[in-house]
Amino acid sequence: MLGIPLPVILGQLTLGLVNGSFYALLSLGLAVIFGLLGIVNFAHGAFYMLGAFAAYIALQAFGVNYWFALILAPCAVGLLGVLIERLLLRRLYSQDPLYGLLLTFGVALIAEGFMRDRFGSSGKSYPVPEQLHGVFHLGFMVLPIYRAWVVLASLSVCGVTWFLIERTRLGATLRAATENARLVQAFGINVPLMVTLTYGAGVALAALAGVLAAPVVQVSPLMGSSLVIVVFAVVVIGGMGSIGGAILSGVGLGLIEGLTKVIYPEASNIVVFVIMALVLIWRPAGLFGRE
């Protein structure tokens, strides 16, 4: 294929799958928050960064290992999300969505600035957990065990979240509340509380992605800002608000990006946006979005 040996293609596709499942997990939280609450959460990258730092701080200060951090960090950051929703975002629901975007963007700048002041711009190293040291020899490449774990963990969380929202009674109520909040409230359901918890859950998903990424990339204050735009593009391509669409386009774009890195590396950071432009021309609602 294009004069590139098959093992190279297979290797890049494997790495594309790793990155893709990671994109899927990040865009999932964004899609949940947008799809159910209509908030364009620009602070998603910052929450991802805070998740990674929460794991780092927990390890350094309290000796909390990776596996506990995987649960504790999303809870802590999710709680912060709950506070932000209660104290700030809530006041903007009656306004144009643009205000929510500006507010979350501001929150992201504050969080990044604060962490940079505390930890410096070059970031910190988080060790790979002992149980996941080592590599798999796949024949055409070596795959670190940790990366395989990232794929497994991301895709399972994606699957569970999709199932919760699309196939359970809780998910049905949530979706109904977004369609017609007053009607659902009339059935005795506390809609404002549901909204708060949904935002918190979306934020926790970003933080979980942060913990998963911590051993692989440098834990740095700016780690989220470079990623959040790509993830937004993934969500737009998948169809704003479509949970399944976000997951599928996340994985798909990871694969395409992986191939671009072999064929024309210079374009690897824009290929996602080229695809986004094309998709928006042909299907303005995204691949899986409903008009």
Next chain:
Amino acid sequence: MKYVSRHAASAVALGSILTVFASRPAAAAGEQVVIGSLDDLSGVYADAGGQGDIEAANMAIADFGGTVLGKKIVLLSADHQNKPDIGASKFREWVDQNGLNMLLGGSNTGVSIAMAKVAAAKKVPFIAIGAGGASLTGADCTAYSVHYAYDTTALANGTASVIVKGGGKNWYFITADYAFGTQLQDAATRVVTANGGKVLGAVRAPLGTTDYSSFLLQAQGSGAQVLGLANAGTDFSNSLKAAAEFGITKSMKPAALLAFISDIHSLTLETAQGLYLTTAWYWDLNAETREFGKRFLAKMKKEPTMDHAAYYSATMQYLKAVQAVGSTDADKVMAELKQTKINDMFTKNGYIRADGLMVHDMYVMQVKTPAESKYPWDYYKVIKVMSGEEADGPQPDPACPLVKR
């Protein structure tokens, strides 16, 4: 779209900077000696320079006594956010409104090239410190710019030549896809081929790439022995980290073409051990460097990088020149700077040659293993000391118009 958001971010950040500096009283020219510092205070290079640079300049001013020629020495500083337009316009504004006498430049080659043009137009001395691009004293040189700490030529002559001569003949580069990265790769390629080595391939990774695994896989597939990292900051950290994770550092020897001690500190020795790199300065070289390190550590809670030490040295050197000529006149000060040997904790017998390059010793280092490191920040062992002439070539760069004349 990444850039769209960066622009939005900088618009917000710029707004906040402007409000901070608007409140600063404009200095009446003549009553004060005004030194400016434009640096990356918030981005990926802020650890190598940033607040530490400002602190180092302030230390030099305090050590000098706070006044020169009976005038108070004032330090202005702002964040250029790695954007050439911001750097150049801030520089111009300080000259026009604040009576700026000299500018110190932090990281980023692109920004420094833009600021050098302003220095030439406004006839104000500009000392570039954190930027690497050798073109600052080549095609982009001016009569008022000095390149103080290190350049891409010296980095390549250090790390690349030591590795090629040690048997690492076949190279593969991972290069940051912008001016600095490509200048660094070109310089290293010249060194590799001149010493009988071969470059088997190179990949240009966009600036700010977080996942380097695909590029590393390509590097491994090339069969090269040496992995040349022509990048810096988080790009460097992330590429090296992934190389260790994929086991590539076992089959290939990684070579850092630019790494600061702050990078090594954040990567930890576990990941960075064995790495070769070139630096202009290290805190643990001798009693003088340790003394400066100790003072800096007390204030900043970290050992200084070569940029920090150079900031101190350059500030001191400028003030001494002003003292010696009894004036802040740019031409007189530049002439004094170019004829004075530099002898301080940063370097011994350094001198500024015709094209503006400060020629001084450079050190090729190897990062210690965790077992070899005996105390905090004990990170490097000296592999080779290069004289300035060896690092940068014996002649000024002919591409610089000043040299032809």
